[in-house]
Amino acid sequence: MSESDRIDAAIRTAEDLAKGHLPDPADPRLLRDALGRFATGVALVTACDVDDGSPIAIVVNSFASVSLDPPLVLWxxxxxxxxxxxxxxxxxxxxxxxxxxxxDLTSRFSRSGPGFEGLTLARNGEGVPVLPEALARFDCVTEALHEGGDHTIIIGRVTRFDLQREGGPLCFFGGGFGGFAPGS
Incomplete structure (x- = not known):
């Protein structure tokens, strides 16, 4: 391959790398698929129903640490x-x-799942329902809310936390759940 051919090939490769898709609000599937290539952990967030105080929960994969001082997290x-x-x-x-x-907790807390029925449940110091046996638990008070497109970003100040058990995390990748083996 001549020097000129190598340069042409490098330019074509760079042009191919620069190509991409434009986000399409009318059809977000392709963007959703691309975002799904990022593996995340899975968390269950619990609180009290604002109307009657009953326990509520939602499954999320948007959990992240924000700050250690002060201790802040978001979802x-x-x-x-x-x-x-x-x-x-x-x-x-x-x-x-x-x-x-x-x-099983992810389907339990889907739209039509049985929710807390049959689960061991306690309440933390703020009265929030808490479940045993998670890898870790963070008790939080709401610090701030930020609108972010079709979501609300909720920032919580960690008031206490618990390392509840050892084991591998539940992961979400490509639209499905699985595990992760450190060091593999």
Whole structure:
């Protein structure tokens, strides 16, 4: 291959790399598929219903650490969720980091799942429902809310946390759940 051919090939490769898709609000599937290539953990967020104080929960993969000083975390709730107003009005909530063996909780807290029925449940110091056996739990008070497109970003100040058990995390990737083996 001549020097000229190598340069032409490098230019074509650079042009191919620069190509991409424009986000299409009318058809977000391709963007959603691309975002799904980022593996995340899975968390169950619990709070109290703002109307009657009953326990509510939502499964999220948007959990992230924000700051250690002060201790802040975030997660986001879809504004289309029927639970949105409860979580955005809640003064406190708990985030449970799910273990690989807790996949059943994701279907339990889907739109038509049985929810808390049959689960062991306690309340933390703020009265928020908490579940045993998560990898970790963060008890939070709501610090701030930020609108972010079709979601609300909820920032919580960690008031206490618990390392509840050892094990591998439940992960979400490409639209499905699975596990992760460190060092593999």
């Amino acid at each position: 986001s709730a879809a504004r289309s969720s029927m639970r949105h107003r409860h979580f955005t009005s809640a003064p406190a909530f708990a985030i449970h980091i799910l273990a690989e063996g807790q996949r």
